[in-house]
Amino acid sequence: MTLAQTSLLLVYASLIALAIAMIAFATVYANTRTKVLVGSATKPQSQPVRSRAVNIGYSVSWLALALLGAALVTRGLAVMRAPWGNMYEFALSGAFAGLAAFLVLSLKRNPDWLAVWVVVPVFALVGLAVTVLYTEAGPLVPALNSAWLIVHVSAAIVAFGAFTVAAGASIACLVIEWMRKRASDAPWLATAPTESVLDRFTYRLTAFGFPIWTFAVIAGAIWAENAWGRYWGWDPKETWALISWVAYAAYLHARVTAGWRPNRTMIIGLVGYATLLFNFFGVNILIPGLHSYAGI
Amino acid sequence: MSPDPKKSRANEAPPIGFIGSTRWAWRQLTSMRTALILLLLLALAAIPGSLFPQRSAGVSAVNQYLEDNPNLGRVLDALGMFDVFGSIWFTAIYLLLLISVIGCVVPRLRAHLDSLRSAPPPVPADLSRLADYQQLTTKASAADVVTTAEAWFRKHHWRLATKAAKSGTGLSAEKGYARETGNLLFHASLIVIVVGVAVGALWGYRGQVLVREGTGFSNTLVAYDEFSAGRLFDAKNLPPFGFELEDFEAEFEREGTQKGSPRQFTASALTRSEPGANWQRETLEVNHPLEFSGTKIFLTGHGYAPVLTVTDPAGHVQFSDSVIFLPRDGNFTSIGVVKIPDAPQQVGLEGIFLPSAVVDEERGPISVFPAPDSPALFLVAWQGDLGVDSGEPQNVYQLRTEDMKRLGVTSLLPGDVWSLPQLGHVRFEGVDRFISLQIAHEPGRQLVLVASIAALIGLLFGLFVPRRRIWLKVTNDTQKKTVVEVAGLSRQGYAGLSSEIAEMLGEVRRVK
Numbered sequence: 001m002t003l004a005q006t007s008l009l010l011v012y013a014s015l016i017a018l019a020i021a022m023i024a025f026a027t028v029y030a031n032t033r034t035k036v037l038v039g040s041a042t043k044p045q046s047q048p049v050r051s052r053a054v055n056i057g058y059s060v061s062w063l064a065l066a067l068l069g070a071a072l073v074t075r076g077l078a079v080m081r082a083p084w085g086n087m088y089e090f091a092l093s094g095a096f097a098g099l100a101a102f103l104v105l106s107l108k109r110n111p112d113w114l115a116v117w118v119v120v121p122v123f124a125l126v127g128l129a130v131t132v133l134y135t136e137a138g139p140l141v142p143a144l145n146s147a148w149l150i151v152h153v154s155a156a157i158v159a160f161g162a163f164t165v166a167a168g169a170s171i172a173c174l175v176i177e178w179m180r181k182r183a184s185d186a187p188w189l190a191t192a193p194t195e196s197v198l199d200r201f202t203y204r205l206t207a208f209g210f211p212i213w214t215f216a217v218i219a220g221a222i223w224a225e226n227a228w229g230r231y232w233g234w235d236p237k238e239t240w241a242l243i244s245w246v247a248y249a250a251y252l253h254a255r256v257t258a259g260w261r262p263n264r265t266m267i268i269g270l271v272g273y274a275t276l277l278f279n280f281f282g283v284n285i286l287i288p289g290l291h292s293y294a295g296i
Numbered sequence: 297m298s299p300d301p302k303k304s305r306a307n308e309a310p311p312i313g314f315i316g317s318t319r320w321a322w323r324q325l326t327s328m329r330t331a332l333i334l335l336l337l338l339a340l341a342a343i344p345g346s347l348f349p350q351r352s353a354g355v356s357a358v359n360q361y362l363e364d365n366p367n368l369g370r371v372l373d374a375l376g377m378f379d380v381f382g383s384i385w386f387t388a389i390y391l392l393l394l395i396s397v398i399g400c401v402v403p404r405l406r407a408h409l410d411s412l413r414s415a416p417p418p419v420p421a422d423l424s425r426l427a428d429y430q431q432l433t434t435k436a437s438a439a440d441v442v443t444t445a446e447a448w449f450r451k452h453h454w455r456l457a458t459k460a461a462k463s464g465t466g467l468s469a470e471k472g473y474a475r476e477t478g479n480l481l482f483h484a485s486l487i488v489i490v491v492g493v494a495v496g497a498l499w500g501y502r503g504q505v506l507v508r509e510g511t512g513f514s515n516t517l518v519a520y521d522e523f524s525a526g527r528l529f530d531a532k533n534l535p536p537f538g539f540e541l542e543d544f545e546a547e548f549e550r551e552g553t554q555k556g557s558p559r560q561f562t563a564s565a566l567t568r569s570e571p572g573a574n575w576q577r578e579t580l581e582v583n584h585p586l587e588f589s590g591t592k593i594f595l596t597g598h599g600y601a602p603v604l605t606v607t608d609p610a611g612h613v614q615f616s617d618s619v620i621f622l623p624r625d626g627n628f629t630s631i632g633v634v635k636i637p638d639a640p641q642q643v644g645l646e647g648i649f650l651p652s653a654v655v656d657e658e659r660g661p662i663s664v665f666p667a668p669d670s671p672a673l674f675l676v677a678w679q680g681d682l683g684v685d686s687g688e689p690q691n692v693y694q695l696r697t698e699d700m701k702r703l704g705v706t707s708l709l710p711g712d713v714w715s716l717p718q719l720g721h722v723r724f725e726g727v728d729r730f731i732s733l734q735i736a737h738e739p740g741r742q743l744v745l746v747a748s749i750a751a752l753i754g755l756l757f758g759l760f761v762p763r764r765r766i767w768l769k770v771t772n773d774t775q776k777k778t779v780v781e782v783a784g785l786s787r788q789g790y791a792g793l794s795s796e797i798a799e800m801l802g803e804v805r806r807v808k
């Protein structure tokens with residue numbers, strides 16, 4: 001078996017692990033009577049009492065992360081370069097970053113409520129990567145062959161990971177608040193985190209991702225200047241990177257603007273995340289531009 | 297990091313009178329809410345710029361779009377959809393945003409400078425209502441407690457104000473001014489970035505030059521195939537460098553699904569900074585531009601230039617040179633023309649060059665690989681009026697054949713000679729390469745880079761430095777003991793504040 005085939009096998013294995021994690025984490029929203037009994041309803045955040053299913057979810061997620069990491073490393077070894085040459089590799093790296101950001105956070109905090117909202121997009125990303133985006137391992141086209149690729153893409157991927165978890169937290173918050181509004185008496189609502197907790201969580205992650213995204217855009221401009229002779233040319237990819245940047249800046253402003261409730265602020269953040277996804281899928285597939293050589 | 301003081305006032309109804317309403321409009325424009333809406337509008341306005349072809353990126357795609365969608369295209373064109381980033385509405389949004397940023401930076405800068413010069417606010421009357429409120433009693437004297445606390449604050453670079461009153465001593469300490477400094481640096485840098493971009497757009501230029509192996513050019517306007525410059529550009533400022541292409545090599549992937557993908561381009565060239573200077577040998581690669589006094593030369597593309605010799609029936613050489621054939625697809629199926637206006641009767645050749653030619657049953661001759669593995673040239677010869685004497689500018693890559701007579705068609709391999717009684721002999725000598733160079737000067741780019749880095753640094757401080765205050769009230773109680781009250785405040789909900797308070801109190805407790 002070649003390294004590239006090993007890599008693909010590892011990706012499939014991670015998909016299975018992610019599928020299990022998805023189901024395990026979804027139980028948080030089903031019914032957690034033990035939580036109500038054991039956990040303190042007034043301070044759900046400070047006293048995490050995890051059900052066995054959720055514990056399994058975390059273990060399997062760590063396994064999925066290790067498998068994805070190994071898949072990226074073997075892929076990189078197969079092509080003898082950083083595994084960031086085409087959409088398949090970007091998708092895997094993005095999935096890895098999102099999952100890693102979530103799991104690292106889970107070491108210090110208790111993000112059970114948003115776990116499923118992170119694992120589902122990660123699963124979808126990896127699934128799309130192997131089905132639609134798969135590209136044979138190969139070296140880079142000359143325009144991608146630059147040290148700035150590493151700098152620019154690694155920053156973008158790290159920011160993407162943080163934004164993914166932030167989006168997961170926003171969706172969790174919107175869903176929980178929507179259930180609360182409907183005066184649902186589902187037992188799990190009693191222990192669900194409050195809006196302000198999830199709002200702060202989302203903000204922290206976005207505030208972490210935003211400067212890194214800023215840096216990625218700057219590094220991209222420096223690279224574009226080196227490769228094409230202009231630092232900014234309104235290429236669709238560049239344009240959408242700026243649109244995302246502006247959307248997240250709007251999120252940061254909305255959060256400090258009086259009279260903007262967290263749910264509206266979070267929707268702006270989710271719009272920002274949607275622009276990131278469109279930049280990755282929509283622009284690469286639908287719009288021709290200098291970046292389209294990234295290859296599907 | 298105080299909340300925007302204009303925020304509440306911005307919602308007021310507009311007052312009567314010119315000055316009143318101007319002031320009201322100004323407050324509206326510089327409010328956070330407006331900034332937020334303008335930011336969202338800017339994002340929205342940029343979207344069509346990525347969906348429709350833009351003139352700035354190349355007119356041909358726009359013309360193609362207009363041809364394919366004539367009606368919709370005309371409407372879109374009238375709306376500026378093919379020139380979004382230069383359109384009135386896009387410009388309006390970012391200029392409003394720029395004014396808004398200036399309008400918010402200037403007063404905030406003034407307020408921040410004031411706060412840097414003045415003492416932290418005095419101790420509130422009732423500390424116990426604040427977060428992190430703590431009280432402790434100690435046998436140490438009030439003066440010792442105050443000195444110890446002051447020393448701790450000084451050591452950790454807090455800004456301090458001490459106020460003795462009848463009922464005891466109040467201590468106000470504040471830290472984290474760098475948050476607002478960073479925030480201001482960030483917003484001010486955005487202004488500078490816009491200025492830098494404007495400088496580049498006004499004084500900069502860019503152009504494209506195609507160079508065949510064995511030929512060169514000196515950097516003057518006539519050398520350019522395409523050229524565009526800002527309004528304030530002066531052709532006298534073109535640096536007078538010279539460039540000659542010796543050799544160009546391209547490597548392509550030969551195996552697997554990515555077969556045909558480019559792998560490595562290398563051009564070796566002779567350059568000199570001005571006429572009369574010494575020639576220097578340089579290697580030009582993608583991502584590795586050459587530079588002459590701020591003007592950069594980038595390798596952006598390449599193609600083939602078949603070499604042809606045309607002799608008339610009497611044996612005189614009419615033409616002998618390489619000719620640029622523009623690539624049409626990823627396998628470098630290339631088309632080009634040769635115009636020989638000096639022949640007894642004007643002659644034109646139209647050709648298709650295929651670097652790796654195969655004859656496909658259905659599609660006819662096509663190229664299957666970008667490298668010149670089995671080059672072939674297909675030619676059509678024309679005789680008659682080329683139209684070059686009419687004075688109209690002509691496209692050098694197109695032949696106008698309306699007034700010409702077709703003499704024949706042939707296919708040639710390198711070394712082949714095509715003999716035509718009316719024309720003479722056409723010999724396909726072989727094939728050279730040409731490269732396309734992008735030559736660009738963007739004067740504001742260092743400014744933009746510096747401002748971007750400043751913005752990033754400002755952002756880090758603005759987002760991650762928490763602004764916080766600690767107040768201390770030291771009083772003597774009836775039993776001659778010293779009572780210390782402490783409270784803290786951080787608008788950003790800084791979690792580390794309580795441990796800072798604890799650390800400071802630890803020092804105080806140790807005082808005997």
Ligand code: HEM
Pocket residue numbers: 249252253256297298299300326327328329331335393396397398399400401479483486758759
């Ligand atoms: C190009 C447009 C702008 C961008 C990209 C931008 C970006 C940002 C960012 C990233 C922050 C940090 C938010 C935080 O501290 O959590 C911020 C804060 C702030 N911005 Fe802007 N800004 C822009 C325009 C404006 C304008 C026009 C105003 C004026 C009204 C403004 C007022 C503020 C204020 C008052 C804060 C402080 C927020 C806080 O208290 O944390 N910004 N801005």
